[in-house]
Amino acid sequence: MIDRSILSPQPLPTADLAQLLSELETEFSVPADFSPEVLAAAEQAVLDLGEPELDDTNIPFFTIDPLGATDLDQAMYLERVDTGYLVHYAIADVPAFVHLGSLLDEISRQRGQTYYLPQRKITLYPPLISEDRGSLLPEQVRRAFHWKIWLDHEGSLGKVELTRTKIRSRAQLDYEGAQAGFDAHDGDAQLKLLAEIGTSRLTQERLRGGASLNLPDQEIVPDGQGYKLVSRTPLPLEEFNAQISLVTGIGAARLMLGAGFGILRTMPAPDPKDQQAFREQTRLLGCPWPQDLSYGEFLHTLDLRDPRQLVIMHRAASLFRGADYQIINGQPESELIQAALAAPYAHTTAPLRRLIDRFVLLTCHLISTGAPIPDELHTALEQLPELMRASSTAANRVSKAAVDLLEAYTMQHRIGEEFEAIVLQASHDAPDKDPGNNKTKPGTLQLMTEPITGSFSGPGQPGTVVSVKLVLADPKKRKIHFEVVASN
The missing domain is CATH 2.40.50.140 (Nucleic acid-binding proteins)
Known part of the structure; x- marks a missing residue:
């Protein structure tokens, strides 16, 4: 891991870093603080919260997230069964707090997602919900959507069930601590199962022709009085955890496709000319893509410590463009594929941080119970693609600007x-x-x-x-x- 500290303030001939970061919020029109009326609505939503019919607090769920995370959307418990595996995946029940047509619903549609800036996090929902009563914090009883996902011994997706319930997570793990314990063979059976299931799902992804782009991330993290830029490749347990989220999104897509109603995250297949050009680039860079390997299998062979192979992975990322959201409206399933996953897929596991997941969860639960779809949900789904496009563009722009700023700030004296x-x-x-x-x-x-x-x-x-x-x-x-x- 490459790790260079950037501390603020520093005796350098520039405007104060904190001021420059703060000015990004104005320049990019990030959402303002929640008004007293919205905060009061969140308090009332907590007071009005009802009890679900089901109780799964006996299941020893756990969470695994970046160190210090407080907006915990997901908790899991994994089992080995006769047919293969059973994944219990609990997702925060945000719709229990945020009702269609409410003030909280209106404000969240304006925001679209949580904005992560170096100096602060601008949450999608008031912190009382996103970081407290709606978050799957350890040793707290919380409402949740409970996905039960059966996989066979090879990791292939089987039956999927969805209920609304309450859970109690037993432990909050962080990636680096969990990976260190796993590498030290500390005997955590759940982490061993996570690695086993995650590995099998990665194999299934490659067999489908999908691809995991394991590029190093450039991140800004707090460091004492300032911040540091870190370039890091995701840890193995992060990849395995991502596979649990992805299989849930694939299961959600399958539910909605079966009902002929819902909204999916889509991406078109690479243009054949672009794919051929990529194959030629791999040859010129000295690491040719063999004809008998699928795209995903080839990417899995790359060693990012080799500069040429790192460039190939960067080029691979550029092949997949045009990610969007599409309403299910009678199209052939082939038109609704997320090409990087080589499967239909829906965003459904991050409702505290991303607007669309709340609606997907609500839609999937109504489909699972056979309940009628209310008109306001139909209307909301029609509006969501444009809302998500706008919020993603805005969040990406300010995030890139923050990285560019810190790069220039730390290098100016060099x-x-x-x-x-x-x-x-x-x-x-x-x-x-x-x-x-x-x-x-x-x-x-x-x-x-x-x-x-x-x-x-x-x-x-x-x-x-x-x-x-x-x-x-x-x-x-x-x-x-x-x-x-x-x-x-």
Whole structure:
């Protein structure tokens, strides 16, 4: 893991980092704090919360999330059964607090999702719900949707059941602590089962032709009085945990497709020309994609410690574009596939943090019980694609701006220094509307020893290691740029 600290304030010739971060909220129009009326509505929703008919507090659920997380959407308990496995997956019952047509419903539709900024988290729902009474905190009785998902010995999806109940999680694990214990063979039977089931689901994904893009993430995390940028590859237990969430979303999609009603997360298959170009790029980068391997199987063979193979994985990510939400409306199932998963799929496991999951859970439960679908739910589903597109664009823009800002802030005092870097994309001519006035578009690189990506000028082909000099790092403009001084 690459880990470079960025502390604030620092004696550097720039505006205060806290001020620059705060200004992002205004520049990108992030949601304001909840009004007194909304906070009061949350308090009333908690007071009005009813008891579900079912009680599953005897099941020893546990959660596994990033360290310090308080908005806990999911808890699980895993069993080995005669036919294979039984996954108990509890998802926070947000619809129990947020009723269709209520003020909380209206405000959450305006927000769309939780915004994660370095200086603070701007929650989708008031913290009383998202981080307290709606969160599946340990040793607290909480309302939840209880998914029961049967898998065979190879991890193939079988029967799926959904009920509304109450649970009590027994433990709150964090990824790094759980992974350390797992690696030390501390005997936690649930983590061993999670690894076993997760591995089998990854195999099923590759057999379907799906692909897990295991690219390093660039994250901003608190560090004492400031923040640090961290480039990290997801831990194995994170991947296995993600597979539990994904199989639940696949099960939810199957329920809704069977009923002919609902909303799915979709992605078109890569264009054949793009896929052929990708195959040629793998050959040029010295790691050709064998004809007898599926796309997902090939990606699973890549070693991201190799600069050329890291570039291949970055290129693979660009193949899958156009993720969207689609209402089920009589289309062939082939038009409703999430191509990276090679299966129909629905967002359903993060209702505290993402608007659409609340509606998917409510829809799936009504389908499971045979209850009629209310008109207001029909109307809401029609509005959700545009609401989610808008909120995702807004959240991604401010998140990228925060990373760009911190990159420039931490590197500004190192202008003139030289670094080793991997070229991700070469610089190239960008045609101008005026013929003969073409401009060179900068390339993109990633530093070898810092969690920094940036633009560069000069020669360098994808997958090559180059020596570069930092020539620009401007926190106010959120810009960072290098020049190639030597190719290795």
